[in-house]
Amino acid sequence: MTSASQNPTLAAVTERVTERSRRSRQAYLDMIRRAAENRPARRDLGCANFAHAFAACSAHDKDKLVGAEAPNLGIVTAYNDMLSAHQPYERFPEIIRRTAHAAGATAQVAGGVPAMCDGVTQGRAGMEMSLFSRDVIALSTAVALSHESFDAAVYLGVCDKIVPGLVIGAARFGHLPAVFLPAGPMTSGLPNDEKAKTRQRYAVGEATRAELLASEMKSYHGPGTCTFYGTANSNQMLMEIMGLHLPGSSFVNPNTPLRDALTEAGVKRALAITALGNEYIPAGEILAEKNFINAVAGLHATGGSTNHALHLIAMARAAGILLTLEDFAELSGVVPLLARVYPNGLADVNHFHAAGGMQYVIRELLGGGLLHDEVRTIAGDGMSRYTQEPKLGADGEIQWVETSGESLHKDILRPVSAPFQPTGGLQLLKGNLGTSVIKVSAVKPDRHVIEAPARVFHSQEALAAAFKAGELERDVICVVRFQGPKANGMPELHSLTPPLSVLQDKGFRVALVTDGRMSGASGKVPAAIHLTPEAVEGGPIARIRDGDLIRLDADAGTLEVFAEGFDSREAATADLSAHEFGVGRELFAPFRAAVGPADQGASLFSF
Structure with a gap:
């Protein structure tokens, strides 16, 4: 052609x-x-x-x-x-x-x-x-x-x-x-959306572990x-x-x-x-x-x-x-x-x-x-x-x-002349918090802009505990920091998707801001991820406090915090010693020391 x-x-x-x-x-x-x-x-x-x-x-x-x-x-x-x-x-x-x-x-x-x-x-x-x-x-x-x-x-x-x-x-x-x-x-096994619904039901105690396991095994089969x-x-x-x-x-x-x-x-x-x-x-x-x-x-x-x-x-x-x-x-x-x-x-x-x-x-x-x-x-x-x-x-x-050149299902594939959306699925966000990326292809347009007070966590477990305690039942931007490549290897935080999805489904305007990764399966909740510089390097994310107003604007490509005296604040620190040992993590200390920033590929290599 x-x-x-x-x-x-x-x-x-x-x-x-x-x-x-x-x-x-x-x-x-x-x-x-x-x-x-x-x-x-x-x-x-x-x-x-x-x-x-x-x-x-x-x-x-x-x-x-x-x-x-x-x-x-x-x-x-x-x-x-x-x-x-x-x-x-x-x-x-x-x-x-x-x-x-x-x-x-x-x-x-x-x-x-x-x-x-x-x-x-x-x-x-x-x-x-x-x-x-x-x-x-x-x-x-x-x-x-x-x-x-x-x-x-x-x-x-x-x-x-x-x-x-x-x-x-x-x-x-x-x-x-x-x-x-x-x-x-x-x-194809159990439809992915059905699997996701079971995960959300489990997150709020409406599904048993046996139901969750059965759902997962029908999906990954x-x-x-x-x-x-x-x-x-x-x-x-x-x-x-x-x-x-x-x-x-x-x-x-x-x-x-x-x-x-x-x-x-x-x-x-x-x-x-x-x-x-x-x-x-x-x-x-x-x-x-x-x-x-x-x-x-x-x-x-x-x-x-x-x-x-x-x-x-x-x-x-x-x-x-x-x-x-x-x-x-x-x-x-x-x-x-x-x-x-x-x-x-x-x-x-x-x-x-x-x-x-x-x-x-x-x-x-x-x-x-x-x-x-x-x-x-x-x-x-x-x-x-x-x-x-x-x-x-x-x-x-x-x-x-x-091939015929035609889509056989317009709900799955559409032409350039009539796409699902006019721009791509991945966006860059920049502002006084640094540089991050967001996947918007699964986020509804009315969720592309979220402005809400921050709630700061140093681990995904702490966020999950706050969710279970009912402390996040409001408009909130959850900040999960000290998750970058130098801090702890930049793990995916995909386990946060079900609780954040539950909050969003209740009508709250929620988002995630993190120097960690989310996942290739990043879904319907707006998530500013890979934030650089990372917290452990003293990046601006380390200066956010609970209650700071954050604005995530995927349409304008911005991520900003509005807080008096923000630039002059002392950066928070975290005890990361628990991440340095166990399941072989001690062997990766040289990797954490040598890894480059996320916006350069989070790589050990300099070519």
Whole structure:
């Protein structure tokens, strides 16, 4: 298909990011070009090194590897069988090896990376290691690929921090082609809105724990990604719209013939784009300025996860690209919301996929001049290929066909010409409290502006206790501070959603202000999150007192406190020693000391 003339704001933001990143991006490209010389690197391995690398391979594979002319794929896997989204990956290495062998190539599991579940650790101490797990995953990816035995890598990961960590690792090995192989969402279970209602009933004592557990288990019931549109499914959207997935592969259910065929097709594509062939596509050339701008546009158009206001910035920096929250904000002003998927609507990701899915979103954005077509992808050049849908042919091979271009459900997907809202799902807030972000795609317009007295807490447990005691039955802006990356690893505070939702449903005007994270599932309560500077660094949030008037204005993009003498107040402090030990948190002390601010990706790395 042909794209419309490019939106001037998209063009201006892209030009600004490119110019801002000129020096760092050039240094990055020089690095990967040096690494790409004399491929494959295993030719340079000493005899003992070589023997160690391939000692466990079959005689057939050893013959291929000695010749160094057939590609060897490295598999970097986040498989574990505790995470429903990652359990399907148990079968993938064998599928990958079998497909590689049929193509005259070889494949090895290069290494595993950790994969923790935020759903398990919500409200628990382990959540304080969640964000840091992203950078651990990047480090683990580097260790896996440090053996220099591979001509391309395939990455197996789905959930919250796993994909961003894998992308950061893949970027630092950007001379190698990279193909991300999704596992797909679980089939639809209990509707997400029904699950949310049970959580709210439990929060006010109207549902028993047994009822709550039954509801949760009907919702999270099988292998695959959770079906709401949180960070995990936002990851899959990003990998497709950035060109690191094959077209149409993100939301096909696990353990189906089409899913397996897409995995095989991804392996074949990885083999085709190594430096040994005629279509070399290194990952670093896909992780480019325009691809990241496309990612931000996709995030806005689909109402994606607030966590990507952190992750995309960190991922881009790993490829020498200086993306900022101001870039997010400017693009949000022109990219409309095209999708309603829970928590932004009643549909889940299976309904989204059936209604037209990524092919529809990409087609609409291209047609509206809101997406760069002229980019490199694993499928070749151009995002236009990603308007095609994969179909399973009679021979078991994938055929990509053009879709009708129509939404099959206007309550789930709408065109650029008649969107759900004219601006994106993520907004930037600035003011005398610093810089934060808010997800507005699920917030009703009459809740975009909240002005109310502050009630200050130093933990989510303290807020929950105040709620249970009936102390929040009024218009209130709850301030939960000392939740930033340096304080305690910036845990998600998603467990606050039910009580705040209950207060809002009672008619009170409520909001949340925090230097922590909320969630990819941020819902209907206005939440100014990722507030920077954080409290532990003496940020303005540390000077708020109970009763201070705060105004959160998502329409104007402002977050202000109105209190006499506010700037001259002494910043509050907090005893954070309880967050320094237990469930391994003591091992992460160097991470808390070294981590950067949220508006720069909350990363350990300075590229």
